[in-house]
Amino acid sequence: MPVSLSNPTLSPNSSSANVLSWLKESMGLPGAELHLKLRGNILHVLCETSASLGQSAVLLKLVRSLLEDGADRVRQHYPQVYQLYVYSRQTGNPTPDWTAPIYLNRLERHLTQLVLENQDEADIKATQSLLEQYTQGQPELGGGSGAMVLSNLSLARKGDPEAIAWYLSETLSTLDVGVWVSIKAIPGTAHLHRMAIAIDDSDPAAEAAGDGDTTISRLWILCEATYSPDPSLIARPTAERLRQLQLTQFKDAVLLLQVRGESKPDWSLRIDLTPPEEMLREWGRWGDTDAIARLLSAAVASWHLGVTAELTNGTLHLICSPQSGDHDTQQAEGLEAKDAVLEALTTPLSDLAPQGILRAVIYGQAQNLPGVTATPAWVHYLDLPAAEHSALANTPEYLGQTGDLPAIAFLLTRLLNPSLDDRLATGGQRVQLLQRDGLLHVMVDGPVAPRRRLVAPPINEYLLSLSPVGVQGARIYGRRSGQSQPAWTYGQDFLARRRLVPEATPEFTASDAYVNELLVRPDGPVTAANLEADFEAELALGQWVEDHLTQGRQLLLRSQLLTNISPDTPRDGTDSLAQIGRSDGLKIAVVWA
Numbered sequence: 001m002p003v004s005l006s007n008p009t010l011s012p013n014s015s016s017a018n019v020l021s022w023l024k025e026s027m028g029l030p031g032a033e034l035h036l037k038l039r040g041n042i043l044h045v046l047c048e049t050s051a052s053l054g055q056s057a058v059l060l061k062l063v064r065s066l067l068e069d070g071a072d073r074v075r076q077h078y079p080q081v082y083q084l085y086v087y088s089r090q091t092g093n094p095t096p097d098w099t100a101p102i103y104l105n106r107l108e109r110h111l112t113q114l115v116l117e118n119q120d121e122a123d124i125k126a127t128q129s130l131l132e133q134y135t136q137g138q139p140e141l142g143g144g145s146g147a148m149v150l151s152n153l154s155l156a157r158k159g160d161p162e163a164i165a166w167y168l169s170e171t172l173s174t175l176d177v178g179v180w181v182s183i184k185a186i187p188g189t190a191h192l193h194r195m196a197i198a199i200d201d202s203d204p205a206a207e208a209a210g211d212g213d214t215t216i217s218r219l220w221i222l223c224e225a226t227y228s229p230d231p232s233l234i235a236r237p238t239a240e241r242l243r244q245l246q247l248t249q250f251k252d253a254v255l256l257l258q259v260r261g262e263s264k265p266d267w268s269l270r271i272d273l274t275p276p277e278e279m280l281r282e283w284g285r286w287g288d289t290d291a292i293a294r295l296l297s298a299a300v301a302s303w304h305l306g307v308t309a310e311l312t313n314g315t316l317h318l319i320c321s322p323q324s325g326d327h328d329t330q331q332a333e334g335l336e337a338k339d340a341v342l343e344a345l346t347t348p349l350s351d352l353a354p355q356g357i358l359r360a361v362i363y364g365q366a367q368n369l370p371g372v373t374a375t376p377a378w379v380h381y382l383d384l385p386a387a388e389h390s391a392l393a394n395t396p397e398y399l400g401q402t403g404d405l406p407a408i409a410f411l412l413t414r415l416l417n418p419s420l421d422d423r424l425a426t427g428g429q430r431v432q433l434l435q436r437d438g439l440l441h442v443m444v445d446g447p448v449a450p451r452r453r454l455v456a457p458p459i460n461e462y463l464l465s466l467s468p469v470g471v472q473g474a475r476i477y478g479r480r481s482g483q484s485q486p487a488w489t490y491g492q493d494f495l496a497r498r499r500l501v502p503e504a505t506p507e508f509t510a511s512d513a514y515v516n517e518l519l520v521r522p523d524g525p526v527t528a529a530n531l532e533a534d535f536e537a538e539l540a541l542g543q544w545v546e547d548h549l550t551q552g553r554q555l556l557l558r559s560q561l562l563t564n565i566s567p568d569t570p571r572d573g574t575d576s577l578a579q580i581g582r583s584d585g586l587k588i589a590v591v592w593a
Contacts, residue, residue: 019077026065027058033091040173041080041165046087046096053088055098060114062086067107074104080178080224082166103152105162157245159183167245168221171237175229177257180222183250219253219273228259228266231480235447239271239426247273254482270481271447272427279424286396286410287354289316290420295352299344303337307345314395316360316384319376320345338364342380353385355407356395360384403469405433408440415462416444416455429455430481438472438495449480449487456490464494 020034023045035046047053062084066074074081083103089096102110155163161181168179219242223234234257242253250273256265277298283291293309296318300307306323309316320341345362363376386392399407409431417428429446442459444450456476463474473493477486 016077019074022065022070022073023062026070027062029053029058038078038081039176040178041082041169042085042173043074043078043081043083044085044087046089048089048091050091052090052097055088055100056114058088059086059100059102059110063102063107063110063114066102066104067111071104071107080180082162082169103166105166106152157247159247159249164219164221164242164245168238168241171241172223172234175225175233176227177223177225177229177234180224182220182222183217184220217250219247219250221253221255222265223255223257224260225257226260228257231257231267231269232448235269235480236426238269239447242271242273243276243425243427246275248275268482269447270445272430272481274427276424281352283410283414283420284352284354286407287311287356288414292316292349292352292354293318294420295348296345299348300341303341305341311357314356314358314386316354316357318345318360318362319365320362321365338378346380346382349382350385353389353392355392356386356398357384358387358393397466400466400468403435403471405435408466408468409433411466412442412459412462415458416450427481435471438470440468440471440474442474442476443479443486444477445479445481445483447481449483450478452478452488452490456488460490460492467494 016036020036023034024030024032027047029047029049031049033048035048037044037046047058062070074084082105083101086100086102087096088098152163152166156167161183165179165181168181172179221238234255238255247253252273253271255269255271257267257269258265277295280291280295284295289309289311293307296307296309297305300320304323305320308319308321310319311317341364342362349360360382362380362382364378364380365374365376396407396410400411412431412433413429416431417423422428426447429444429450432443432445434441434443440463444455444459455478459476460474463471472495473491475489475491477490478488479486
């Protein structure tokens with residue numbers, strides 16, 4: 001990615017000097033003036049000469065030198081560099097004559113292309129076999145620099161760490177942030193990331209179910225910069241680009257930002273890598289019409305058809321119509337293939353078994369224009385599993401009213417993610433729930449820290465209207481994904497209840513112990529004796545504070561500088577204002593005059 005060359009600067013350190021001298025020698029330009037500028041993972045090289053340079057000849061010499069030992073030499077001084085970006089311009093010109101990227105992990109490919117461009121017969125024969133070997137089984141990579149990008153992108157989608165680092169550096173290098181990527185398997189913790197509901201230690205069955213020997217791979221991304229950029233600048237673009245790769249071999253990624261020269265990361269970020277299709281199936285399982293429509297549209301896309309959905313009284317109405325912009329012949333093909341289209345729609349819909357949807361009506365419609373009622377070409381009726389199984393017949397809202405935590409988690413997640421496109425692109429805002437002692441603890445996190453005024457009041461109002469059984473109040477927390485502690489807290493009691501945690505009106509402030517229960521499982525069950533001991537300790541502390549306040553009040557009253565405005569008789573026997581003599585009143589007036 002080109003950078004501004006208006007004021008190129010040469011770093012005086014020995015690393016730059018060593019690399020510059022090597023570049024002049026390898027490119028065969030001892031009299032040229034070279035400038036270096038490091039931006040993230042890209043080392044920009046500006047070559048200024050009195051006469052214009054031939055691009056292929058200069059790059060061919062440079063690539064050959066890099067293949068010998070130059071790449072190692074560059075990485076020795078700049079270990080974060082994955083790409084060189086070469087500029088050539090004549091002295092005095094503001095713009096370069098040509099620019100060229102060189103990917104250090106694709107030097108063989110660069111060499112074969114440059115040899116073919118130079119039309120050197122001896123070199124062509126020597127490198128022809130290398131080119132055929134490189135492109136074997138990959139006919140789409142037979143082009144130029146665009147094919148190089150496709151090759152790196154293909155490797156990144158396969159989970160290659162170096163290719164992923166290159167892919168992310170395309171965006172982060174503009175912020176002068178370098179990227180390293182590594183992969184580490186984490187055994188026995190997969191179930192913790194897949195659950196929106198915290199495991200309660202009092203349930204032995206849940207404890208046994210969580211003891212699987214599951215191993216997942218986590219993608220670790222280390223970013224280094226000369227400053228600490230705001231997480232919001234990096235979180236969203238990084239999450240979007242990683243999720244575009246559809247890395248199904250990873251459940252999540254952890255990004256660590258470290259300031260150059262520091263020993264510890266400045267902040268961390270967790271990115272959900274759950275595939276979009278899996279997210280759609282999760283919501284479709286709960287009966288979300290938008291998610292179901294997208295899943296079914298993908299199933300009939302080969303017939304150039306799309307699906308819109310509408311839910312009415314437990315019946316899902318699906319309108320299958322040609323996509324806008326398709327030709328008449330494609331529309332006819334989709335409508336005539338009724339049996340094949342119905343099979344493509346009914347099979348995934350029955351497998352999905354959406355919650356609270358008893359039946360579906362599918363309409364094959366030639367046109368689907370807004371505000372226009374058209375007669376469908378065919379109609380098909382389908383009974384869904386919810387019509388036969390009572391456990392699937394209840395709607396998520398009804399289950400939420402009964403206190404079903406998975407249903408409440410889905411309802412709150414959908415409330416906080418009104419845009420399905422945004423959730424699929426970034427992972428959206430995630431909701432974790434924990435119910436204890438009549439309180440529903442709600443942890444909300446996302447790539448960008450949620451704002452309390454935009455998250456807490458809607459959740460509180462929704463829970464009030466839903467009125468789940470057994471929930472006497474809500475405690476809501478917000479944080480950026482990857483943080484160990486919440487950035488803010490919010491709480492409200494729906495019913496009068498006995499306080500177990502000190503709180504300040506109007507916000508609820510929970511201790512770290514209560515907050516950590518939302519993030520990791522506690523070491524042991526919390527018993528009533530523990531809660532009672534904590535409560536007694538709070539009472540003792542409150543009584544100690546009250547005693548000291550009383551003593552201070554008595555001293556002030558005895559000094560006659562202040563008086564007690566309470567109509568009750570003081571417990572210490574001090575006189576009220578009505579019993580103070582006239583002379584004493586004059587003394588007070590003189591003091592305050």
